Amino acid sequence: MRKTIFKGTALPLLLLAPQLVITAIFFLWPAGAAIWQSLLQEDPWGTRSEFVGLRNFAEVLAEPEWRGAAWNTLLFSTSVAVLAMGTALFLAVQADKSIRGANLYRTLLIWPYAVAPAVAAVLWLFLFHPSIGLVGRALNQAGLAWDYKLNGNQAMLLVIVAAAWKQVSYNFIFFLAGLQSIPRAVLEAAAIDGAKPVRRFWTIILPLLSPTAFFLLVVNLVYAFFDTFGVIHALTGGGPGKATETLIYKVYVEGVQNVNLGSSSAQSVILMVLVIALTAVQFRFIERKVHY
């Protein structure tokens, strides 16, 4: 890497300033506020607040609704990660095989990533709405009782698929790059050694992709934890009942709808700790990364 040496500290600070200011305003300040807020309890009118230490956290963790949301999050995130990564890997293997036409194929696959979560949700809504959705109506006419607004399992399935769909593009790009960095000669050597394509995939390609896959797993989990608010909000609003209420959605419900700022802040701090832990795991792994 090229190093540039600056004289003095004024210019480097000036160059860093915009990024630092943005980080401070949009991340450090709200994060600090959330941590502070999580230690307070406000009276119902929002006029007086009292320092309560970790009581908000204790209450949140004891709440059955919070545990329900935690379970939903676990189910939702794992399913999104597995579905998004599985689909992306399958598509990447296909793209890697036929490099002819791969450009068009690649471009098409990258589009969903550029779609805003709410817009993506509206797209899925128009497809799967029980009375106006294209697929939803067809399902009902075929005799399957499809109504994700009433059936919690169906609602969960729908948000999983919609959230995974948006993430497939991202995974696809990384998997394709990973596949293309596997030396051709290694695969040829395996072919000469007698490995048929399926066997080559399981014994050579997949192990060599595992660093990529691990990286993507963390990214996908973080995505499912935090970035799926828009999809859930627009599709199901956490319902029916609380069937699709994930932790991040509950933060919103608690803070914005129920105006319980102490509890909401405590929940978001818990999420913050979770994402820090995930990132730490990832960094540790990358440091000791298996370089093939």
Add this chain to the structure above:
Amino acid sequence: MASLDVTGVTKSFGATHVLHGINLAVEDGEMIVIVGASGCGKSTLLRIVAGLETATSGSIRIAGREVAALEPAERDIAMVFQNYALYPHMTVEQNMAYGLKIRGLPRAEITRRVAEAAGLLGIEALLTRRPRQLSGGQRQRVAMGRAIVREPKLFLFDEPLSNLDAKLRVQMRAEIRRLQRRLGVTSLFVTHDQIEAMTLGDRLVVMHAGHAAQIATPMEIWARPADTYVAGFIGSPAMNFLDGTLAEGGHAVALKAGPVLRFADGPRAGGEGMPLTIGIRPEHVAVAEGGLDLPLDLVEPLGSETVLHGRLPGGEALVVKLGGPAPGQSSLPVAFPAEALHVFDGGTGKRLDP
């Protein structure tokens, strides 16, 4: 162990014609070296034999069996790649055992064969390491080991030594030769290094622009090159080429540089004045009183011998190799002994024999 027959193999990548009809019959246990300049199609030919590329036309038979329709896996061959192509995520032992496991050999047999190959190559101490923990020479041995354990019908080597340093290359060259003799496996070895080719091959295939310019033993190629390309390619320093015309009813050549030389081995067919190219190896040029005067413009002392560069009166470059130390003079009288001359057609470059 098996014979290999390559018949009329051609290969085009779209509009690019890479191979123009290669014929080659390799006997059981023979080591054939394919040598030629970069881009002449050596790797392509090897990959067609391996089944990694499909020939545009022609046939490949291994042990008499047509293999065109067979996958690489079904051809019972082993290949050593230039960059070794070891499986990065497997240990040395797993690398060698991979092909055997796929073939479903019993565990005990796999262990036995891997241990035997490791012993043969001196890599027993490395069995638990990953490829990235090995030096280039060690990787090379592992790649060899992976090929040996399979006990294939055919070994294919694609420039396996070109990533090694000069000393290691010489050592591995000798090792490969010994191993191949000992195992008696029919082998194709691709290289662009003529020393490697001369020392390793029972026979050489000198390739030039997608043709097999000559297929013969190393000594035969050196002594009787089939055309000017082969003549210039094999031998170091390269053969000198001098222009001339046929004279004295086919019995002699009149060199552009002056002298008329009588052929030692008889007359060549062709009309008086037909253009010829005369080849003479630098080590065969004689220094003799009364010869042509060769002003020297470069002297390269190599210790046991000396390479001299000069220009003949007609302006043609001439390289002379002398045994012993460099002479003191700035010019030398040189002569061309009749028995050392190679006669080629001046137009086509093909060898002309009496």
